[in-house]
Amino acid sequence: MERAIVHMDLDTFFVSCARLQNPELNGIPLIVGGGERGVVASCSYEARYFGVRSAMPMRMAMQLCPQAKIIKGDMEMFSNKSHEVTQIIEEKAPLVEKASIDEFYLDITGMDKFHGSYKWTNELSQTITKETGLPLTFALSVNKTVSKIATGEGKQKGNLEIPQSMVQPFLNPLSIRKIPMVGEVTFNLLSRLGIRNIEKLSQTPTEVLQSLIGKNGLELWKKANGIDNTPVEPYTERKSLSTEHTYLQDTIDIKQVESLILGMVEKLAYQARFEQWLVSTVVIKIRYANFDTETVQKKITYTSCDHILAKIALELFKKLYNRRMRIRMVGLSFTGLVRGTYQINMFEDTEEMIALYQAMDKIKNRFGYDAVTRCGGRNLKSKAGNIISNPKAQNINRKDEK
Structure with a gap:
């Protein structure tokens, strides 16, 4: 049976929460962060248009987008809204893993016997947005790696479904930066060898990758080939x-x-x-x-x-x-x-x-x-x-x- 793994990502979560609290913030460049020497915690798409990104130094963000409004984050509110979303998902999904405050993995393998898996997921996402006011993007695929990458692509293209037959065609043209475990150092190292897209990486011998980056070389090759058997781990809140x-x-x-x-x-x-x-x-x-x-x-x-x-x-x-x-x-x-x-x-x-x-x-x-x-x-x-x-x-x- 083909696995059905969903990745859900709440869009610009901190910004969306702040706008729910204050609708006057809608439609304007908004940065969640604090202090002239601090960093950007989150930013709206209007601010991203000017090149602002999360974890960017605040002074650089203000140079790129001086008209942006800056607000401090309210972690208690963020946590409460995240909990609301978690409760909705747990009530409906058979197996849920909360990866972070705004990210979730769902294992809905076998549900296509009773519902269309994509249709069911789309209805769940609409329910979440309706009940919490928070927009989200999701992707449905055969494992956690592909669904997470697809969610990132879905921010521009809409919610995606990537069946097993389309995994490699979907991955091949993408930059290796899209693979979650590829950081700046690994990207620069592989780029110097001409390995810049996932197709090239998937064709590179595992021995070469292991000699370059050690034991993670094999894991990286697997991800480039759409192989990831990592299970969705049931979510339990640590106290x-x-x-x-x-x-x-x-x-x-x-x-x-x-x-x-x-x-x-x-x-x-x-x-x-x-x-x-x-x-x-x-x-x-x-x-x-x-x-x-x-x-x-x-x-x-x-x-x-x-x-x-x-x-x-x-x-x-x-x-x-x-x-x-x-x-x-x-x-x-x-x-x-x-x-x-x-x-x-x-x-x-x-x-x-x-x-x-x-x-x-x-x-x-x-x-x-x-x-x-x-x-x-x-x-x-x-x-x-x-x-x-x-x-x-x-x-x-x-x-x-x-």
Whole structure:
């Protein structure tokens, strides 16, 4: 049986949400972001006409489109609207994966026996737009890679259906940039060898690709040939990220405890970014030598940046620890999670700060978590253990609420 995988993408999601809240923003160049030295989180098609793009430095965006109106993002509203869409899809689709705050994969394999798969998907998309006011684009194909690429093409051509017989003719003329795993470095490397479209890439021997870009060479060749067996993973909303450390000997060394907390923050924040979560509540827990346990929490603006979260965590610890008694255990939790990435939600941070996080995470992803850490939390490995090399391979003491 031929698989039927749908990719749905809410169009200019942040912009669409803002326009629902304020109709006066309709039809004008609009940029969601903040700060002269920040970056563009999202922009309207009117702004894109002038060359503005997501993740572009704000100062460059304003040079390209000085007449654009700039607004700050409201992550709580974005999260609520995303949840509305999720509920509608989950009520109707047999298997749903929420890939990000504005992207969904649906596995509707076999539904063509009872409905036309494309017709059913089109009716679902119309229902979503009618009930939430949010426009979206979708594509239906045989796997996640082809449907995602087709959704991107559908932004200009309309919703697409790419059956197995049309996969290669559809992919062949497209730029290799359209393949999700091809970044700037890989594109430049392949371009120097004359490999610029997917057809050329699909015909390149796998041995050549593996010698050029390592183990990902085979995966890239498969995607260029429309091969992707990745399943649609059922969507379950994570409630929290948390970690705890119990000392072998009760301690009153406050500097050591603060260093431990900094290390915990850095690890959980990295996991949040890796899994594309934003945090709205920080919780600190202390268990004293007599087993009394106390907690304190604080609601914050959505973020996954450890320099912000670390400051809040230390403030909470200082507020909570007032008994001058030896500490047996320290715990840290991030709750109130919403889908999103730090690159597009750090409305107040500079492009330099964002670039720093991107560089650090890239190093961690490639060489392991301990390849680069902040000085403040360096003794975490010896003091607390629970070191992760990759959040996909080893989670940090997840204690999700049921």
